[in-house]
Amino acid sequence: MSFISSRRVGNDSESGSGVIRPRFARRVGYAAVLLPASFVTVGAVAVGRSDKARAWWARACEQGSTAQTATRRPGAARLLAHALLCVPLGLLALIPVGVEILFVLRGVLYPLVDHGPYNHSWGGPSVGGAWLAHFGVSLPFAVAGLGALWLLGRLHSRLAGWMWGRRVGLGPVVVTAAASAGGVALVIAWIHQL
Numbered sequence: 001m002s003f004i005s006s007r008r009v010g011n012d013s014e015s016g017s018g019v020i021r022p023r024f025a026r027r028v029g030y031a032a033v034l035l036p037a038s039f040v041t042v043g044a045v046a047v048g049r050s051d052k053a054r055a056w057w058a059r060a061c062e063q064g065s066t067a068q069t070a071t072r073r074p075g076a077a078r079l080l081a082h083a084l085l086c087v088p089l090g091l092l093a094l095i096p097v098g099v100e101i102l103f104v105l106r107g108v109l110y111p112l113v114d115h116g117p118y119n120h121s122w123g124g125p126s127v128g129g130a131w132l133a134h135f136g137v138s139l140p141f142a143v144a145g146l147g148a149l150w151l152l153g154r155l156h157s158r159l160a161g162w163m164w165g166r167r168v169g170l171g172p173v174v175v176t177a178a179a180s181a182g183g184v185a186l187v188i189a190w191i192h193q194l
Contacts, residue, residue: 028146030060031153032097035090041083050076057082057160074163082163088176089156092183096152099145107138155179 030037037060044053054074074082105113110131118124122133158172 024150027153027157028149031089031093031149031156033090034086034093034152034156038083038086038090041079041086045076045079045083050079053079057163078163082160085159086156088180089152089159092179093149093152095183095186096145096148099141099148103138103142103145107135107142110134152179 037056041053041057044050057074057079111127114121114130116127116130118127118130121130122137124130124133155172155175159168159176162168
């Protein structure tokens with residue numbers, strides 16, 4: 001299965017004829033902002049802008065093209081419940097987002113972050129060797145972080161279907177609970193090793 005899955009949208013009015021949209025990048029992007037999006041949703045509902053929040057979630061969760069979306073529009077209560085559902089997934093998304101930030105800072109920009117001397121650094125004593133070693137070690141973690149964000153986006157998209165009246169089932173709920181417990185254990189272990 002390809003990591004970058006795309007589809008032809010044909011006569012879709014928002015993207016033009018024959019344009020290919022990379023679904024992987026969209027899903028990773030919206031998974032990375034689940035936590036702030038939940039807060040914005042609560043704010044939008046509080047000030048009476050449920051329609052804007054509903055439209056954004058329909059696009060983000062890939063609900064805009066289903067026939068059921070037109071007949072089953074989530075109200076303010078469902079949008080608020082969905083915002084609360086996004087909090088654990090948004091908190092989980094902070095872990096791979098942090099991995100991506102560390103990849104940029106400690107992998108890509110290593111010579112700018114650590115000014116040396118590189119005698120005891122991985123790949124040292126030269127700047128180039130230390131940079132290549134840090135970049136090489138961090139690259140698989142960056143790929144894994146993008147994969148984790150994609151999986152969180154996919155999981156969220158499945159869970160979000162209940163807003164539009166689709167049956168979700170117990171599987172995604174159990175996976176969310178297990179992933180949340182695993183994320184808490186990972187953060188606790190990481191804090192203890194500091």
